[in-house]
Amino acid sequence: MNWSFGAAFLTLAIFATPSLLSTATRQERYTAERSGDIVRLEDRATQTAVSVVAPMSNAYEMVVKGHDVIRKTFTTVADFRAQPGLNGMPLLAPFAGRLDQTAFYANGRKYNFDLELGNVRGPIPIHGFLRGATDWKLVEARADANGAWVANRLDFYRNPQYMKQFPFAHTLTMTYRLENGVLEVRTRIDNLSNEPMPVSLGFHPLFRLTDSTRDDWTVSVGAKTRWSEEVVEPIEKSLPNPRAVRLRELHPSSNAFSELERDAQGRGVVSVKGRTQQLDVLLGPSYRCVVLWSPDPTSDFIALEPWVAIPYALNLAHKGLYKELQSVPPGGMWQESFWIRPSGF
Numbered sequence: 001m002n003w004s005f006g007a008a009f010l011t012l013a014i015f016a017t018p019s020l021l022s023t024a025t026r027q028e029r030y031t032a033e034r035s036g037d038i039v040r041l042e043d044r045a046t047q048t049a050v051s052v053v054a055p056m057s058n059a060y061e062m063v064v065k066g067h068d069v070i071r072k073t074f075t076t077v078a079d080f081r082a083q084p085g086l087n088g089m090p091l092l093a094p095f096a097g098r099l100d101q102t103a104f105y106a107n108g109r110k111y112n113f114d115l116e117l118g119n120v121r122g123p124i125p126i127h128g129f130l131r132g133a134t135d136w137k138l139v140e141a142r143a144d145a146n147g148a149w150v151a152n153r154l155d156f157y158r159n160p161q162y163m164k165q166f167p168f169a170h171t172l173t174m175t176y177r178l179e180n181g182v183l184e185v186r187t188r189i190d191n192l193s194n195e196p197m198p199v200s201l202g203f204h205p206l207f208r209l210t211d212s213t214r215d216d217w218t219v220s221v222g223a224k225t226r227w228s229e230e231v232v233e234p235i236e237k238s239l240p241n242p243r244a245v246r247l248r249e250l251h252p253s254s255n256a257f258s259e260l261e262r263d264a265q266g267r268g269v270v271s272v273k274g275r276t277q278q279l280d281v282l283l284g285p286s287y288r289c290v291v292l293w294s295p296d297p298t299s300d301f302i303a304l305e306p307w308v309a310i311p312y313a314l315n316l317a318h319k320g321l322y323k324e325l326q327s328v329p330p331g332g333m334w335q336e337s338f339w340i341r342p343s344g345f
Contacts, residue, residue: 030148030178032141038077039141041148046181048342053081053088057136057152057174060088062183065345069279071206071301081134086301089185089205090131091174094166096202097256097291097311099125105318106168106198113165120165127204129165130154139173147179157192168197170328186337191328199326199334200314202291202307205281209274211344214300221270221290222261227310255292258310258324267339270304276344281306286336288324306338 031042034054042049051061060080062070071087074080080087095104102122103112113120119129139151156162157169169192177184191197209217260268266285270292271278281304283290291305309325316322328334 030143039150093201149177151175196327212274223257224259227256
């Protein structure tokens with residue numbers, strides 16, 4: 001197979017504390033409304049709305065002019081909370097992708113997973129253990145003249161089962177911000193431990209287009225190197241001058257790309273396009289890898305996944321085979337964003 005890729009509602013309600021409550025008028029463009037554990041962000045001008053389950057910090061819905069671009073196989077939000085499955089855009093942490101053993105390395109030491117806890121499974125652990133976490137706390141849900149946002153925080157260090165598997169005390173804060181029809185997903189890590197904390201997280205957003213069938217979709221990403229998720233080595237270097245490829249051409253095990261082409265702001269981009277609809281995922285500079293995944297030809301979705309590092313990164317770095325593993329210094333902070341930009345709706 002020849003691979004090449006292209007570079008290319010009416011009251012504003014703020015619920016963090018009663019003192020923050022505010023009213024809105026019909027003329028306000030942006031709103032943030034809470035209903036129980038659900039926060040709905042809306043941009044009326046672009047007819048875009050995003051719904052987030054706050055205790056999961058997971059956006060399960062993004063509707064653009066009546067078209068829901070996030071995969072949804074559940075009937076009710078309660079069903080989603082009970083069994084998220086392949087829906088929404090879950091966080092993969094504290095590591096994205098696979099590891100080659102039931103252990104990881106950090107700062108020159110080996111940390112073995114306790115498989116009896118059940119949150120990490122062997123023999124090849126994958127995607128950490130926070131995908132189904134429901135202990136995120138709402139920090140704020142607000143809107144102003146420039147956008148609408150919701151922020152949630154997870155105090156990782158408070159959970160003994162988390163710390164048993166990944167003994168780096170830290171907090172995670174996720175902010176979903178809707179502005180000009182574009183959704184920003186910003187993640188912040190505050191390292192509370194007294195050692196550097198390795199960063200190898202990612203996201204698994206699942207997208208669909210409604211103007212065409214899967215066989216008509218094309219995907220493009222600007223990157224120099226392609227990796228296999230099953231083989232711990234690059235399988236293609238110096239990809240040729242790009243073009244978009246049909247989704248059906250993607251091989252599910254050969255879909256991680258690094259050395260992304262960047263714009264003047266340091267952002268890489270991966271896109272899926274239908275007849276007229278298009279979704280671009282823009283990756284901030286600290287996202288060093290993007291994974292494209294669609295499990296089989298009958299699937300009606302594609303995952304465009306921003307990852308901070310390549311598959312197996314934690315252990316490859318220990319072996320000296322991966323030089324771009326990032327870390328948060330003791331008492332320090334790491335922060336980065338990716339953006340979802342719809343067009344053609």
